[in-house]
Amino acid sequence: xxxxxxxxxxxxxxxxxxxxxxxxxxxxxxxxxxxxxxxxxxxxxxxxxxxxxxxxxxxxxxxxxxxxxxxxxxxxxxxxxxxxxxxxxxxxxxxxxxxxxxxxxxxxxxxxxxxxxxxxxxxxxxxxxxxxxxxxxxxxxxxxxxxxxxxxxxxxxxxxxxxxxxxxxxxxxxxxxxxxxxxxxxxxxxxxxxxxxxxxxxxxxxxxxxxxxxxxxxxxxxxxxxxxxxxxxxxxxxxxxxxxxxxxxxxxxxxxxxxxxxxxxxxxxxxxxxxxxxxxxxxxxxxxxxxxxxxxxxxxxxxxxxxxxxxxxxxxxxxxxxxxxxxxxxxxxxxxxxxxxxxxxxxxxxxxxxxxxxxxxxxxxxxxxxxxxxxxxxxxxxxxxxxxxxxxxxxxxxxxxxxxxxxxxxxxxxxxxxxxxxxxxxxxxxxxxxxxxxxxxxxxxxxxxxxxxxxxxxxxxxxxxxxxxxxxxxxxxxxxxxxxxxxxxxxxxxxxxxxxxxxxxxxxxxxxxxxxxxxxxxxxxxxxxxxxxxxxxxxxxxxxxxxxxxxxxxxxxxxxxxxxxxxxxxxxxxxxxxxxxxxxxxxxxxx
Numbered sequence: 355x356x357x358x359x360x361x362x363x364x365x366x367x368x369x370x371x372x373x374x375x376x377x378x379x380x381x382x383x384x385x386x387x388x389x390x391x392x393x394x395x396x397x398x399x400x401x402x403x404x405x406x407x408x409x410x411x412x413x414x415x416x417x418x419x420x421x422x423x424x425x426x427x428x429x430x431x432x433x434x435x436x437x438x439x440x441x442x443x444x445x446x447x448x449x450x451x452x453x454x455x456x457x458x459x460x461x462x463x464x465x466x467x468x469x470x471x472x473x474x475x476x477x478x479x480x481x482x483x484x485x486x487x488x489x490x491x492x493x494x495x496x497x498x499x500x501x502x503x504x505x506x507x508x509x510x511x512x513x514x515x516x517x518x519x520x521x522x523x524x525x526x527x528x529x530x531x532x533x534x535x536x537x538x539x540x541x542x543x544x545x546x547x548x549x550x551x552x553x554x555x556x557x558x559x560x561x562x563x564x565x566x567x568x569x570x571x572x573x574x575x576x577x578x579x580x581x582x583x584x585x586x587x588x589x590x591x592x593x594x595x596x597x598x599x600x601x602x603x604x605x606x607x608x609x610x611x612x613x614x615x616x617x618x619x620x621x622x623x624x625x626x627x628x629x630x631x632x633x634x635x636x637x638x639x640x641x642x643x644x645x646x647x648x649x650x651x652x653x654x655x656x657x658x659x660x661x662x663x664x665x666x667x668x669x670x671x672x673x674x675x676x677x678x679x680x681x682x683x684x685x686x687x688x689x690x691x692x693x694x695x696x697x698x699x700x701x702x703x704x705x706x707x708x709x710x711x712x713x714x715x716x717x718x719x720x721x722x723x724x725x726x727x728x729x730x731x732x733x734x735x736x737x738x739x740x741x742x743x744x745x746x747x748x749x750x751x752x753x754x755x756x757x758x759x760x761x762x763x764x765x766x767x768x769x770x771x772x773x774x775x776x777x778x779x780x781x782x783x784x785x786x787x788x789x790x791x792x793x794x795x796x797x798x799x800x801x802x803x804x805x806x807x808x809x810x811x812x813x814x815x816x817x818x819x820x821x822x823x824x825x826x827x828x829x830x831x832x833x834x835x836x837x838x839x840x841x842x843x844x845x846x847x848x849x850x851x852x853x854x855x856x857x858x859x860x861x862x863x864x865x866x867x868x869x870x871x872x873x874x875x876x877x878x879x880x881x882x883x884x885x886x887x888x889x890x891x892x893x894x895x896x897x898x899x900x901x902x903x904x905x906x907x908x909x910x911x912x913x914x915x916x917x918x919x920x921x922x923x924x925x926x927x928x929x930x931x932x933x934x935x936x937x938x939x940x941x942x943x944x945x
Contacts, residue, residue, distance in 0.1 A: 356528025362400075363393040373526070376439050377404070377519045380422040384408055397527060398736065398928060399878030405516055405734035413508075420473045420511050426492065427452055427460045428474070439522055446486040447479035456489055463496045471504055478517035482909060482922040483538050484524070484531075509732070510911065516734060520924055533638065534927030537630045540577055544570055544614070545622040557619040557917065561662035563592060563695040570614050574629065574654045581633050582640025583652075590705035591672045591696075592656030598636045601645035608940065609651050609711070609719045609899070612891055613658035613669060621919020623724040625891075627906060627926070629654045631722045634930045635937060646937060647944040648717055655891050662686050662695075670891035674898045675710040711898070718866055719895035720936065721903045722929050724921055726888050726914035730907035735882050736925040737932060739870045740903035743886045743893050744793075744820040745827045745859030751775075751838070755847040757811030771813035772801060774845050781837050782817075785830065791885055792821040792830050822885040824859050860893045863900030870904050873935035877928055888914075904932060 357373050365373065367389060374385035388403040408416060424440055427449040444450055452460065467475045477495055481487040487495075499507060524530070545558050547566040552559035560566050574594045578586045583596035594614075597607070612628025632652045639645070655669030665681040682693040682703065696703055725731075730738050755769035779796050786794035798816040819834060821827035835851075842849045871881045884905065892901045906929045909920040 357526050359394055359397065359400075359527070374523075376437065377522050377526075378419060378422075378515070379424075379437060379440065381419045384411075384419070394878065396878030397523065397529060401516070401520055401523060402734065402879050404519065408512065408516075409734065416508065416512060417473060419515065420476060420508070423474055423476055423515070425464045425468075425474045426477065426479070426496070427457060428464055443479050443486075443518070447492060448486075448489050449479070449492070452489065456493070459493060460496070463493070463500065467496070467500055470500065471507055473508075473511065475499065476511040476514045476518075478514045478521065480518075480521050482920050483535060484521050484923060506911070513731065513734070513909075517922065520922075524924070531923040531927035533634045533930040534923035534925070536637070537627070537634050537926045537930065538923045540630045540633070541622045541626050544573055544626060547573070552619060558616055558622060559618045559620065559661075560614065560616045561618075561659075562615055562657040562665075562668070562692075563699045563701075564662070567592070567615060567656070568699055571654070571656070574614060577630075577633060578652070581637035583636060588701075589672075589709045590702050591669055591677065591709065592699065592701060593669045593672070593709070594654040594656075596633070596636070596652045598639065598650040598652075599645070600649040601647055605648050606715055606717050607649040607651045608937070609653065609716045609895065610721060611651075611653035611655060612721055612723060613655040615655075615657050615659050615661065617659050617661060617915045619917060620915050621724075621913075621917060623908070623919050623921055624726065624914055625655070625658060625723070627724050627921070627929070628722040628891075631926065631929050631933055635933050638934070639937075646941050648940060650937075651716075658891055663692050665692065667889075667891060667894050670894040672706055672709055673711050674894055675707070676894065676897075677706050713898045716899055717940065718863065718900040718902075719892060720866065720870075720901065720933075721890060721892045722933060723886075723890055723903060723905060724908050724914060724919065725905040725912055726908065726919075728912040729884060730882070730905060731909070731912040733882060735879060736907045736928050737874050737877070737879065738882045738884045738905040738907075739862075739867060739874060740886050740905055741862055741867065741883045742822040743860040743888075743890055743896070743903070744822050745824045746818065746820040746855065746857050746889070747827060747831050747853065748819075748855040749817040750852045750854055751815050751817060752850040753813045753815075753842060753847050754850065755811050755813075755845070756809070758809045760807045760809055763809055768809050769811075769845065769847050770809050771847055772810040774841050774847050775799070775813045775815055777841050778834070778838050781841075782819075782834055785833055785837075786819070789821065789826060789830065792819070792826060793887055794819045794830060794834060820887055822859055822861070827859065857889065857893065860896035860901065862902040866900050866902035869936045869939050870902055870932065872939060873904075873932035876935050877931060879928075904929065 362370055362373055370389050371386045378384045384404050384407050387407045391403040394400040479487050547569040549559045549564050549566045560570055571594050575586055578596035584599045585597040588594050610632045613625035636650055657668035660666035663684045671677055684692050753771040753774050755771035782794040786792040795818045796815050800814045801810045802812050804810055819830050874881045892903050895901050906921055907925050910918040
């Protein structure tokens with residue numbers, strides 16, 4: 355029989371420890387110490403308590419736990435001395451049924467990994483959905499992580515141990531993240547559509563109004579209809595809109611959603627998570643025959659990434675009347691204008707102005723998004739509340755020095771454009787770090803006509819500076835530009851600079867941020883507040899209505915815009931639960 359939280363909370367310490375036996379491999383002390391946190395408000399609370407015990411246990415205790423784990427398809431498996439839990443997991447992953455070639459490959463990886471790090475490779479082989487990775491995925495992860503830094507790899511092993519424990523704990527308690535699974539499955543199916551040139555290589559790329567993009571829109575449309583939305587339609591720019599009506603006609607709507615386009619060779623969760631989480635909530639309401647005093651409008655924004663055309667936030671911008679007609683004449687790499695692409699997709703350009711929303715008809719805008727960074731992952735927290743979306747400013751810079759012979763020009767006679775840039779890059783790194791949450795990046799770098807034996811005469815590069823507040827961003831920008839001018843003057847090189855973008859910070863509306871905080875608190879995990887360094891559709895809606903965002907932890911150190919971008923069914927279940935909690939808060943406020 356599954357354990358219940360009430361049983362765990364009311365049991366004697368010895369009985370409770372026995373209930374949690376077998377979670378951490380040959381290391382019962384972690385669960386035993388976590389019992390000091392009883393009573394547990396939720397399973398998520400218990401999971402986090404165990405993470406905290408291990409976090410504060412020290413490196414030697416952490417290494418002891420890692421070394422208590424068996425190798426994948428290793429000696430313990432062959433000799434059948436694995437714990438029952440490990441036997442079940444390795445069997446589900448097919449590791450007990452390897453071909454001779456697979457077995458030899460894994461044995462070599464085990465040997466190489468142990469030789470480099472001094473501990474066994476740890477991977478949660480039941481994967482993000484809990485049903486098991488296949489052998490090819492396991493071997494790929496093994497080979498990739500073999501090249502990691504020891505400190506990072508130690509942390510990654512511990513994170514995978516926590517994931518193993520999470521799944522084992524679900525088994526003990528008979529818990530299934532059903533809605534998290536549903537969100538996971540929707541995203542997997544949507545990721546089957548990818549643009550030509552990428553699909554053949556197993557890569558995910560969906561750019562505005564390609565065949566893959568329109569196939570995604572059709573699939574989202576079908577999913578929305580199956581969820582029970584009252585209205586589902588595609589608007590004049592390709593946004594897919596689902597409306598779940600309020601209990602009483604004429605009620606206002608909660609607006610939510612995110613984008614379904616991707617960067618090139620991107621991940622499955624960026625944007626799309628924010629479409630499917632509220633859809634799961636609507637589906638649950640529909641199945642229960644429940645209506646809120648307000649409606650729910652979910653928008654799958656057609657374009658946010660600016661990959662095919664230079665029209666970032668096209669989808670959400672159109673909703674606030676910020677669609678620039680000049681965009682229609684932009685051409686993609688094949689010379690197809692946006693106007694032609696829209697006409698080919700059956701969209702009516704003349705109707706674009708009509709999709710602008712009246713803010714008075716909406717309560718506000720909320721967006722769920724994968725974090726796209728390592729913070730939550732490192733803190734072992736599944737959710738984070740966004741306090742502000744960073745304001746940013748971008749420049750294109752050209753430093754003009756003098757190209758000269760690399761062998762004959764003395765170091766004190768050079769007018770080296772790259773050295774000037776390099777000096778600035780180091781300053782930017784130090785200056786942004788002073789603020790704690792500012793960031794500064796040189797993401798593009800080019801030496802036109804550069805040669806191995808020539809002192810660079812020209813260096814072109816980009817500057818990207820971001821901060822949670824406009825004044826903080828502007829102070830960073832002032833200091834960086836001042837330093838750039840000083841460097842160029844001292845080095846005797848000329849400077850050309852062009853500002854290409856400036857976006858204001860979008861602080862979360864306090865009442866909406868508070869609702870997210872209450873929702874996270876209700877889940878039993880600590881409330882962690884953080885700024886967003888990336889731009890989101892919420893930035894556009896911020897101009898016309900209150901907005902706030904919820905972040906969901908990413909796996910693989912939180913990497914995003916990358917095929918390794920991932921999250922788990924359990925974390926997505928918590929996001930669905932948090933969204934539902936916000937809906938219930940709003941309901942109580944409108945009674």
